Amino acid sequence: MDATVPGGEGRPPSMHDVARLAGVSHQTVSRVLNDSPSVRTETRERVEAAIAELGYRRNLAARALVTGRSHAIGVLGPYDADYGPMRTIQAVEVAAREAGFLPLMTTATRDREGLQAGIDFLLARAVDAIVVVAQHPIIGKVVDEMAPDLPVAYVLTGKGGRNRSIAIDQEAGVRLALEHLIGLGHTRIQHVRGPDEYAEADLRAQAYAEIMREHGLEPMPLLQGDWSAESGYNLEIDPEATGVFVANDQMALGVVKRLCEQGRDVPGEVSVVGFDDLEESAFFRPGLTTVRQDFSAVGQSAVKFLAGQLSGVRPAPPTPLEPTLLVRASTAQRV
Amino acid sequence: MDATVPGGEGRPPSMHDVARLAGVSHQTVSRVLNDSPSVRTETRERVEAAIAELGYRRNLAARALVTGRSHAIGVLGPYDADYGPMRTIQAVEVAAREAGFLPLMTTATRDREGLQAGIDFLLARAVDAIVVVAQHPIIGKVVDEMAPDLPVAYVLTGKGGRNRSIAIDQEAGVRLALEHLIGLGHTRIQHVRGPDEYAEADLRAQAYAEIMREHGLEPMPLLQGDWSAESGYNLEIDPEATGVFVANDQMALGVVKRLCEQGRDVPGEVSVVGFDDLEESAFFRPGLTTVRQDFSAVGQSAVKFLAGQLSGVRPAPPTPLEPTLLVRASTAQRV
DNA sequence: ACAGTACCTGGAATCGTTAACGTTCACCCA
DNA sequence: TGGGTGAACGTTAACGATTCCAGGTACTGT
Numbered sequence: 098m099d100a101t102v103p104g105g106e107g108r109p110p111s112m113h114d115v116a117r118l119a120g121v122s123h124q125t126v127s128r129v130l131n132d133s134p135s136v137r138t139e140t141r142e143r144v145e146a147a148i149a150e151l152g153y154r155r156n157l158a159a160r161a162l163v164t165g166r167s168h169a170i171g172v173l174g175p176y177d178a179d180y181g182p183m184r185t186i187q188a189v190e191v192a193a194r195e196a197g198f199l200p201l202m203t204t205a206t207r208d209r210e211g212l213q214a215g216i217d218f219l220l221a222r223a224v225d226a227i228v229v230v231a232q233h234p235i236i237g238k239v240v241d242e243m244a245p246d247l248p249v250a251y252v253l254t255g256k257g258g259r260n261r262s263i264a265i266d267q268e269a270g271v272r273l274a275l276e277h278l279i280g281l282g283h284t285r286i287q288h289v290r291g292p293d294e295y296a297e298a299d300l301r302a303q304a305y306a307e308i309m310r311e312h313g314l315e316p317m318p319l320l321q322g323d324w325s326a327e328s329g330y331n332l333e334i335d336p337e338a339t340g341v342f343v344a345n346d347q348m349a350l351g352v353v354k355r356l357c358e359q360g361r362d363v364p365g366e367v368s369v370v371g372f373d374d375l376e377e378s379a380f381f382r383p384g385l386t387t388v389r390q391d392f393s394a395v396g397q398s399a400v401k402f403l404a405g406q407l408s409g410v411r412p413a414p415p416t417p418l419e420p421t422l423l424v425r426a427s428t429a430q431r432v
Numbered sequence: 433m434d435a436t437v438p439g440g441e442g443r444p445p446s447m448h449d450v451a452r453l454a455g456v457s458h459q460t461v462s463r464v465l466n467d468s469p470s471v472r473t474e475t476r477e478r479v480e481a482a483i484a485e486l487g488y489r490r491n492l493a494a495r496a497l498v499t500g501r502s503h504a505i506g507v508l509g510p511y512d513a514d515y516g517p518m519r520t521i522q523a524v525e526v527a528a529r530e531a532g533f534l535p536l537m538t539t540a541t542r543d544r545e546g547l548q549a550g551i552d553f554l555l556a557r558a559v560d561a562i563v564v565v566a567q568h569p570i571i572g573k574v575v576d577e578m579a580p581d582l583p584v585a586y587v588l589t590g591k592g593g594r595n596r597s598i599a600i601d602q603e604a605g606v607r608l609a610l611e612h613l614i615g616l617g618h619t620r621i622q623h624v625r626g627p628d629e630y631a632e633a634d635l636r637a638q639a640y641a642e643i644m645r646e647h648g649l650e651p652m653p654l655l656q657g658d659w660s661a662e663s664g665y666n667l668e669i670d671p672e673a674t675g676v677f678v679a680n681d682q683m684a685l686g687v688v689k690r691l692c693e694q695g696r697d698v699p700g701e702v703s704v705v706g707f708d709d710l711e712e713s714a715f716f717r718p719g720l721t722t723v724r725q726d727f728s729a730v731g732q733s734a735v736k737f738l739a740g741q742l743s744g745v746r747p748a749p750p751t752p753l754e755p756t757l758l759v760r761a762s763t764a765q766r767v
Numbered sequence: 768a769c770a771g772t773a774c775c776t777g778g779a780a781t782c783g784t785t786a787a788c789g790t791t792c793a794c795c796c797a
Numbered sequence: 798t799g800g801g802t803g804a805a806c807g808t809t810a811a812c813g814a815t816t817c818c819a820g821g822t823a824c825t826g827t
Contacts, residue, residue: 111813124816162494162783167493190537221492376660446782457807458783466785472806490784492784497813
């Protein structure tokens, strides 16, 4: 019924226009907008009606200017984000928006200059806090240099050593994968790890060696890919291996294809476990057994942590989140 | 050598601080920042030195307040973005940033209320323009109602009928896929389309029927999925079909899996063509023949269109972009 | 009748930047 | 020498919201 756009005036309505129409002072309008308790219901309604009639929108630039707060949270991700980080970034974005913040995402290469440029971008936008997703340890120093007083949360970059980081428990994930294979009777299990510069790749490779030894098994020589399916396809799996634990699903896809082309049946002769659980992984041939991580929980956790800091409290970051194992057709009892 | 952060003062330096240090007026600093020609080189250098020494950053909120421009471009995508739109959104984001804009992304459901909420979000952030990615035709009306004067570009929502839309030529893509199958001797070709509410799904289905008839072939009954691999897996391909053209790669993955489980060899008995070219598609088993679209070209094109409008000119949007066919192992000569 | 409280007014200062408009000064030409 | 010109720079007034302040009214309870 009432017009959202009353007509093409010169410039958008301001608080004073609303105040005039509602017959109150601009101060009262401000109180309504920031829902202060000391406004009578009737007055509040009159103001809200005026706001609706004029199609008034508060000018966030003016607000930010005077309060010194942008209500924006910066999200810094890796330049070459693959599935895990990408999902995490998305999750942080959603969580930030739900918490009433404006998420500003940007990406940066892993070198010092790239990181500085990325943070610079966010700082120029006057973000109130930063979430760093899946970056190299060096990022910590860079951030502390450039913005020593800004609240920061690190996501997925380790097992949660620093008290400002939120992480999925990588070791637990690796344990699920390996103990599944071991339970199926496999003893010669090879690991395909991700690239050197990635903390997750390091953690998973390290956990692989530890857990193998823990079970009295000898770790096999490491293979390394770059997270892509192609890099997995180009790898030569040890002929002795009957189990392969691959650090992500894309590389696992490539590994499986290559194995099959070499005449080694999956899961008949070799069992393969991935990591991440892509949307499509269940429909690979065979369906891929993999480890699922709850990215959205991580995102929410990070935003909650920062929101808490911004409102003065300093909550302890929650304990690492537990991944789960999805058993599908790419793994079978050792024959 | 010089400190990026000179020390933890109360609040960040302003133009006046820079001006004082450089011995000029704040206006001159402003001119240097906006590189106006009427500043002597020597003065400019002095100002720049002061900026560097203080680690000064211009306050974008203040700038936006006085100019009425945020230098932000809103990107409105579908709530349930699948691969194509997601890549497009990303491409727009990158292009916007490269062009010096701040991309603000948000998603919206396809109903009127969802769209209004999405646009409202962007309008509240005072975006200078909007890119709409892959949305229902109704969006055009909603945008025109809510922001009649805002420059808008529509991406991927049609074959470019409106003069404000940038699209990949869907018909050309479908033609590549179908003529490839026809060239291999297939005549009974079925189409798996996407959901009703998607313009791309409609366009591809329509093109399928037209091109089939154009070649004297009878279109087969349409099958419909929801873009997911699972929905493809749940479909029953006509036993008579020897070729299947699927509207995206995920569904194709499901279709192939199902066919194989039914004992119908791909590509021995049935050839399958997808659409989109996921990173992983080459490593499916068999490698998927598919149609690739150049998303980043679309993104750049959209941003260029809007940037032009914002600086006064009104450039004609470029002609639809041509997709390409990638022939892999999922298609073969009809036996 | 008086204090106390809840709600509201109206004005002024503030945030940091830009736009419009002045001013200064050097230089050139008649 | 006087006046015109243009480059280089300074002054002032916005922009729209928030915050602080000193009230003012009207209702409440004692």
